[in-house]
Structure formats: C-alpha cells, structure tokens
Amino acid sequence: MGLPRFGPPNPKAVMGDDGTTKKTNPIISSPNLYVANCGPAVGLSHDAIAAVFASFGHVQGVYAADDSGARVVVCYDNESCAAAALAALHGRSCPQLAGRTLHIRYSVLQPSPTTVHSSSIQVCLSASETSIPGLYLVPDFVTPREEQELLAAVDARPWISLAKRRVQHYGYQFCYQTRNVNTKQHLGELPSFVSPVLERVSSFPNLNDAADVSLDQLTVNEYPPGVGLSPHIDTHSAFEGLIFSLSLAGPCIMEFRRYAQGAWFPKAGSSIDTESENPENCTNFSRRAIYLPPRSMLLLSGEARLAWHHYIPHHKIDIVNDNVIKRSARRVSFTLRKVRTGPCQCQFPQYCDSQR
Ligand SMILES: O=C(O)CCC(=O)C(=O)O
Numbered sequence: 255m256g257l258p259r260f261g262p263p264n265p266k267a268v269m270g271d272d273g274t275t276k277k278t279n280p281i282i283s284s285p286n287l288y289v290a291n292c293g294p295a296v297g298l299s300h301d302a303i304a305a306v307f308a309s310f311g312h313v314q315g316v317y318a319a320d321d322s323g324a325r326v327v328v329c330y331d332n333e334s335c336a337a338a339a340l341a342a343l344h345g346r347s348c349p350q351l352a353g354r355t356l357h358i359r360y361s362v363l364q365p366s367p368t369t370v371h372s373s374s375i376q377v378c379l380s381a382s383e384t385s386i387p388g389l390y391l392v393p394d395f396v397t398p399r400e401e402q403e404l405l406a407a408v409d410a411r412p413w414i415s416l417a418k419r420r421v422q423h424y425g426y427q428f429c430y431q432t433r434n435v436n437t438k439q440h441l442g443e444l445p446s447f448v449s450p451v452l453e454r455v456s457s458f459p460n461l462n463d464a465a466d467v468s469l470d471q472l473t474v475n476e477y478p479p480g481v482g483l484s485p486h487i488d489t490h491s492a493f494e495g496l497i498f499s500l501s502l503a504g505p506c507i508m509e510f511r512r513y514a515q516g517a518w519f520p521k522a523g524s525s526i527d528t529e530s531e532n533p534e535n536c537t538n539f540s541r542r543a544i545y546l547p548p549r550s551m552l553l554l555s556g557e558a559r560l561a562w563h564h565y566i567p568h569h570k571i572d573i574v575n576d577n578v579i580k581r582s583a584r585r586v587s588f589t590l591r592k593v594r595t596g597p598c599q600c601q602f603p604q605y606c607d608s609q610r
C-alpha cells in the first residue's frame with residue numbers, strides 16, 4: 255500500500271535567523287509508539303505484541319507501520335502509558351517477544367482507515383468466499399512441469415522493462431498510457447507455448463455456452479517482490495468480458511474494490527504501474543481480497559470484470575489470515591483477454607469508458 259501512514263516523528267526542519275536550516279526538538283510525547291524490529295515478518299503477531307505492551311496500559315491497537323512487516327505502531331489511550339512502555343522496553347531484549355531488541359520512538363500520526371484495513375482485511379482462499387459475482391479461481395490449473403515450461407518459454411523471449419516490472423505482449427500490444435490496445439496493429443497469433451492453456455480455458459468451469467473464449471491478447475507480467483499493480487478496471491472498450499489470469503512462480507494477494515458510483519475513476523493517461531492513482535483518500539468502497547497461489551487461474555467475468563477494481567498490493571509479504579506469506583523472487587502472470595472491436599454496452603456505465 256505504499257508509504258507508511260505513520261512512523262517515527264522526524265525532527266521538524268525550520269529556517270534559522272542566519273538562513274541555515276535547523277532542527278527543532280523531536281516530539282517528546284505521544285500516545286502512539288513506533289516500534290521497529292517487531293512484527294509478523296519476524297514471527298511476532300500483532301496479538302503477541304499487544305499483549306506485551308498491555309502491561310503498561312490499555313492498547314487501542316497494533317498496526318503495520320509500513321509494508322515491511324517488521325515495524326508496527328502501538329496506540330495507547332494516553333501518553334503516560336506510552337512513556338512507561340518506552341522507558342521499559344526501548345533498546346532492550348524483550349523475552350516475551352522472542353528476545354528481540356525493540357527500537358521504540360514516539361509516533362505522532364494517527365492510523366488512517368486504509369492502514370487499519372490493510373492489516374485487518376480477511377483474505378479469502380476461494381472465489382466463492384469473496385461473494386463477488388463473476389469471480390472464479392481454479393487452483394492447480396497447470397501442473398508444476400507445465401509451469402516450468404511456460405516460464406522457460408517466456409524467459410527465452412525478450413522482456414520489455416517498465417519502471418518496476420517486466421512485460422511481454424502477444425497478439426496485440428497493450429499501451430499503458432491509453433490503457434488500450436491498437437487494434438490496427440496485430441502482432442500475430444498467440445504463441446504455441448500458450449496453446450495448452452488456451453485449450454483448457456475453453457472448458458473452464460463456470461462459463462456459459464455463449465461465452466466467447468477466442469482469446470487473442472496475452473500480457474505476461476513479471477513482478478519482483480514488493481511490486482504490484484495499482485487499483486484499476488481493465489478498460490471496457492479495450493477488452494471483452496472475460497479476463498483470465500494465470501499465476502506462475504509465486505503467490506500474491508489480489509484485492510478487489512467496488513467504489514460507490516462516481517467515487518473514483520482513474521484519469522485518462524494515468525499508468526497502473528504507479529501508486530499515483532491510488533485513491534488512498536477515498537474510503538467509500540467495499541473491499542475483498544483473495545489469495546492467488548502459483549499455478550492457479552483466476553477468471554474475472556460479469557460484475558467482477560466490469561465493476562470491481564482489482565489491485566495487487568505493493569508488498570514483500572502478504573498476511574493471509576494469521577500466516578505470513580513471503581512473495582517469492584518473482585511472480586509471473588499470463589493475462590489472457592479478447593480484444594473488443596465495438597463499444598462496450600455493459601450495465602455498469604459509471605465504470606465504462608464506452609458510455610462516458
Ligand atoms: O498479474 C495479474 O494477475 C493481473 C494483471 C492485470 O490486472 C492486468 O494486466 O491488467
């Protein structure tokens with residue numbers, strides 16, 4: 255989710271009379287403590303941390319300070335509890351927390367709703383648990399051997415480097431500025447290494463008889479750990495109603511957001527690579543998350559494809575319920591879609607660029 259919402263207070267820089275920059279005293283009191291070297295990534299659950307800090311007063315909550323999983327903010331009701339905890343625990347090895355030495359400072363910012371949600375969202379292990387109409391997940395869609403073959407095939411072809419991840423496009427080039435494809439530039443048939451996947455897609459469960467699975471565009475994405483995708487809906491006018499995404503090499507969490515009508519829509523020309531379009535300040539949305547294991551195939555159709563933003567958090571670890579799951583050296587996804595030739599006439603005009 256990008257930058258920390260709250261952290262250690264930096265001394266405030268002020269301009270001195272002589273024109274030089276001076277630093278004022280750091281914050282000397284706050285009910286919130288920033289605690290480093292402590293968190294799920296180092297094997298300490300938020301509950302275990304809360305239990306230790308509760309010896310000094312009522313703990314309102316323990317929150318992830320950032321995406322590292324190893325820094326938290328502990329919030330008390332009042333400053334005296336925080337002062338007592340800081341005096342007792344800072345710089346010492348804490349036997350109740352696996353002997354780790356905690357580095358504690360005051361933190362002044364309150365947790366934002368986004369941060370609280372981010373650490374508390376329940377991650378579903380199946381699509382039906384999300385209750386998002388049109389979302390389906392098939393685990394083990396390809397075998398480990400097929401996974402290796404697919405990875406070897408793409409690694410033998412040239413990658414295009416974007417700012418944070420690498421991509422390959424087949425069938426049609428995807429343009430990240432317009433979030434669309436140039437239908438006049440056909441790059442050719444999809445490569446033969448993807449044929450077994452396409453064959454299996456045509457008998458994907460949950461597809462109705464009228465479903466058009468003549469997919470003709472493939473985007474391969476390679477994400478290093480800590481890299482995700484900002485929330486977006488694949489442009490309605492660019493692609494038809496079925497979007498398949500095969501996960502290979504590593505897992506991730508995919509989050510879904512259904513914004514209230516008109517609450518947020520990305521600006522034309524903005525990129526899904528950056529967090530700049532992340533509607534952090536918009537809290538008016540429903541939120542679900544699903545765990546995508548390697549070799550699983552996700553299908554976005556109907557409402558899931560047309561009305562829900564999908565999002566891959568920019569995390570190095572994912573908390574799946576009580577488990578800490580490390581992103582592996584890379585996740586490679588194959589997104590398979592059919593390029594649309596006419597305007598979209600869907601039932602979700604508020605999310606539809608063809609109907610604006
Ligand atoms: O990596 C994925 O599974 C999703 C990719 C995606 O959403 C996209 O390319 O539009």
Ligand SMILES: [Fe+2]
Nearest residue numbers: 486487488564
């Ligand atoms: Fe997408």
